[in-house]
Every structure is written in structure tokens, then in C-alpha cells.
Amino acid sequence: MESPASSIQTDSWSPSNYSYHARFVSTIPQDLISLLSPKPHERILDIGCGDGVLTFQIQQMCKECIGIDKSPRMVEAAQVIGCKDVRVVDGERLKEWVISEEFEETFDAVFSNAALHWIKNQESVVEGIRTCLKPGGRLVIEMGGKGNVQVIEKSMITALDKRGYDGASLSPWFFPSQETYTALLTKASFQISSINIFPRPTYLPTNLRGWIDTFGHPFIQNLDDKEKEDVINEVIEMCKPEVYNEKDGSWMIMYVRLRVIAHLV
Template sequence: MDTSEKADPWSPENYKIHAHFVPKLVKHDLITLLSPRSHERILDLGCGDGMLTRQIQEMCKECIGIDKSQHMIEEAKLNECKDVRVVDCEKLTEWVNNQGFVGYFDSVFSNAALHWMKNQEAVIEGIAKCLKPGGKLVAELGGSGNVQIVEKSLISALDKRGYNGKELSPWYFPSPEDYTQILNKYKFSVNYISHFSRPTELPTTIGGWVETFGFSFLAPLEDNEKEIVKGEVEEMSRDEVFNNETDKWILNYVRLRIVAQFNS
């Protein structure tokens, strides 16, 4: 792994091959909950390759997409997003203050991004900072139980090699109760919250999914050992995740969908 890959492990190419379903599965439902209006300013937090950002930008006065990954922001620009920026969302308050965005946005939107941010309080504090009084957060993230089988398999594969697999996990999958508590702390009232299972057929394999999303587990390993670990995870997961009738991998996605209002 070269230095740039360590600094930014996200690969738009892998994402297109192994994970193009991520924006497609929520495109209508989540944007309907957001209900963008022509006069509104919206922040798309963790915008990735911008497939949803571009759609929101066509519906409102201003939509800024932010993501920690330079690679994904470059891809979003190629996807014709108007205003996308590299921002560490765990340092959102600092960015909001520096850019003059305090109380600026009508809504914050986020899909499949918040569960990558371990310091949730810093993120929610920043969201509160940038919203107008009465503004809303519309988000979907991984909830408790999300990709549990594959995560356990990855942890097991790393543990047996002398690493702390649990510490290598980059994800935070909260329960509805835990997330409501954090939101309430920062003056959000939860108008809607749903914790639901969404079994998801993968376009390729568990190994491809691990390469795209499980890079933090693979980071300490040499290239040949990465391939061995991906194979082990496929074998450990096969009985519960592989559908022999369709010859497809079906991953146990569990989502947490939220609409919350900021009460300053």
C-alpha cells in the first residue's frame, strides 16, 4: 500500500464495481423524506461519489457535498456535482466556523456515511452548529446488527493473526435508543426513527465487498495475506450469506433511518 492509499483508502473504482447499490437503494425514499425545496440550502454529509448530491443540487437553492475522501470528491466532480469539498466530518464544527456556515443550512442529509465516524458527538455537534433553528437532519446509517456476520468473520481472521480485530473495525452501528440519546443531547428532537433489516444482494462477492469497505482490517497485512483473509472471510460467512439457489451473496444490512429537528 503506497502513502496516498494509506492516507485515503477509498477507491471510486472498487465502489463502482462492488457497491454501486448504496445510493440506488435509498434514492427515492430518503430524498422524499428530505423533501428539498427550491429556496433551501442543504449540506450532504459524507457525499461519497456524489450520485445523490447531484440529484439534491437540482432540487434546491444550494447543496454542498462534503466527504473526507479526496478520491471520492474527485469522483463526485466527475459526476458533475457543482460544489463538493474535502472535509473531515468529525471536525465539522471547525469547518463550519471557518467557512461562516453557522446557522446556514436548512437541512443536513447523510446516506451510509455516519457509521464511519467513531466520534459521533463531534459530528452531531457540528450538524447542530450549521443548521438554522428548526432545521432538520435526514439520515440513514448502519444500525446495530449491520453486516454482523462479515464483521465477526473479519475480526476473527485478524485476531488469529495477532491483531486486535475489534479495534481495527472502523464502524459504529448504534441502536435507536443510543442514537436518540446523542441527538437529544445536542437539542434535536427525533420526529422519525426506523431500525430495519434490508438483506442486500451484492453485485460481486464478499471478497469484493471487503476490499471496498473492509480496508482498515486489511491495512496491517501484506498483499498476499490480504487475499488469504478475504478468502477466509468468504468461507466463514458462506453458510449464512451465500444463496445457493441464486449463486449470489446476500449481506445482512441493517439500517437506521432518522428524521430529527434541531431546536436551538
């Protein structure tokens, strides 16, 4: 049987791009770790650990923190910065992984930042989280919410549709409303302590091309080089009126975040 780790497909993530173009992903939500409030005796699972910047911090505060990510390259980058236990695991197959590992004990908490919206099958990942947690265990997550990077997503879809592709089907993201995610968690026996959706206008450290290179690859990874370049240029032009400031040359994207704290009943 294929393992949750062996099912990982071609890895298009670039740790160097992530660090250079998108370090804000791990530096802005530092208060999320405060909300997690790791305890010295706890076992914590970090889903979508990326290059491990937040995982490393959590590992210093608790008994054990395992970071998992679908990208082997990002897991390798997390190991380079000193993360003790990070593994290549497909979050959509989280339940299978937990069962296959035969852990002696489940986790006190599950943490995730800016990762769960990359998983289309949310029922699967929520069921996996439920399997991971002890009774009363907590879930502390932040992910993209309804309306997140909306201008870019719509522009990517439009540019691809124009060329005969089904742009919407190529979008890798799931950006739920507060109501949708509340229903999803409640159905899986979670009691929600707080759930908030809020805008987070974010200035890019570089530019929109760098952002697309870092996060937009699922839309265009199967295009040839010329078509890929044409799509990127067209998307930049479509987005410019809303995300580019000609006065100072800055690029600002409207992020919308969904933040949840819940406990397993």
C-alpha cells in the first residue's frame, strides 16, 4: 500500500523563493504561537511546517513538536535551520499517517499557519486532525479565509481561461468563510472557542512576480515556458491597478485570514 509520504508528487516549492519573497508568512502571525501557548509536557503537531521557522520556536517550548509538510524541499530547509523532527507527509492523508505511525500517545495540540488552505479536501484533513488529538486537545490555526488574495486568484483564472484552460480547476486553494469552517469543525466534534476572519493588507518585500513565482506555481506548472511567461505578465498587468503604488513602487496584497481556536469534545 502506498504510504501518505510516498504519495508526494513533483515538488515545485522553492525554499529560497519562500525566504526571499514571502518571509512575512512566518513573521507577521507571531502571536499565533502565544495563542497556542505550548507547555513543557506537551506533544504538538505542526501541519504545513514549511521551512520550519515557527516549528523551531515551538520545539523549544514543549516536550515534542513534529512538523509535517507535503514538500520534501521545504522539510529539508526546516532540517537545515535545526528543526529536530520534521517529516514529509501529505496533510490530506493525515489520518492514514497517524495510524501507520502507531504513536504511543496522541497529540495535546495541533497547530497550523498559512497551510490548510492548500488542501482542497478539508473533510479529510479535519478528520485527520481529529484522529491526531487527545480528547480535549486543542486546535490553533490560521489560514486564508474567504476573499484572500482575491484579485490575484481571479486574474490567474481569467488569464488561463482565455487560453482554453479551466482556470478555476487549477486553483490550488480553499478559502472558506467563517460559517463554512464552523460547520466543518462542529461536524467533526470540535467545540469552537473563537473563530475570526479579518483583513491583513500585506506589503510584499519584493514584487508581484516574486509572489507568483513563490505561490502561483500550481496554476502554471504544466504550461510551456513562453505561455507561462505570458500568463504571469498578463496577471501582473491586470492586478497592477489594485496592488501597485506608483508613488513609492510598493506592492500590497489584500490577505484575508481565518483564525480558529477549538477543542476536541
